Amino acid sequence: MLKPRERILSTAMVLFHRQGYNNTGINQVIDEAHVSKASFYQHFKSKDDLCIEFLNKRYDYWVAELEKFTSEAETVQEKILKSFDFLMDMNKREDFRGCSFLNILSEIPADKEEIYKVIRYHKNKLRECFNEDIQNDMVSAHVYLLFESSILTSQLYRSNELIEKSKIIVKEVLSNSL
Structure with missing residues (x-):
């Protein structure tokens, strides 16, 4: 399994490209990357x-x-x-x-x-x-x-x-x- 940072980025790669920047929220990235909010902010x-x-x-x-x-x-x-x-x-x-x-x-x-x-x-x-x-x-x-x-x-x-x-x-x- 990918590390949290890699999962966040991998998820963002799909979502930002498919949905755009404004339609992609941090919470969606966190949910789909299966990371905690703290983990997200530790990396970004x-x-x-x-x-x-x-x-x-x-x-x-x-x-x-x-x-x-x-x-x-x-x-x-x-x-x-x-x-x-x-x-x-x-x-x-x-x-x-x-x-x-x-x-x-x-x-x-x-x-x-x-x-x-x-x-x-x-x-x-x-x-x-x-x-x-x-x-x-x-x-x-x-x-x-x-x-x-x-x-x-x-x-x-x-x-x-x-x-x-x-x-x-x-x-x-x-x-x-x-």
Whole structure:
């Protein structure tokens, strides 16, 4: 059996992703993780601290899955296009739940600066990955924005249609610039 901290985090991974930040209460996490309130607060000072840990773990998971999915790409263009295929795969696996970071961002007030910092940090890391691969700021920004908007619109419409269209646009943009 997992240790209390691991059970709390494992439970939060499911609940925050599935239900969101605001719809997940500390008491639900405590109940479903089978820990005491004292044990929860021994490991996490607050729900915000748990959320930050969730975002860090979610990023690690998501990046590992993306890297595995794109690992056999032989060119930068193929890798970028496969990253859009990855979004479609994640939609299938996670029932169009979208981006945990953007979902939480839409729920939290502006005064949750520590959570904002974590979200910005991880989104910047994703931008840097595109920058490293593409090595053209304008093209990289274009691809990044299409990537992010593909996540949002596919969640909104519960469809991969706009991801497919984004792939066509990205293929054309990359063909003209790489």
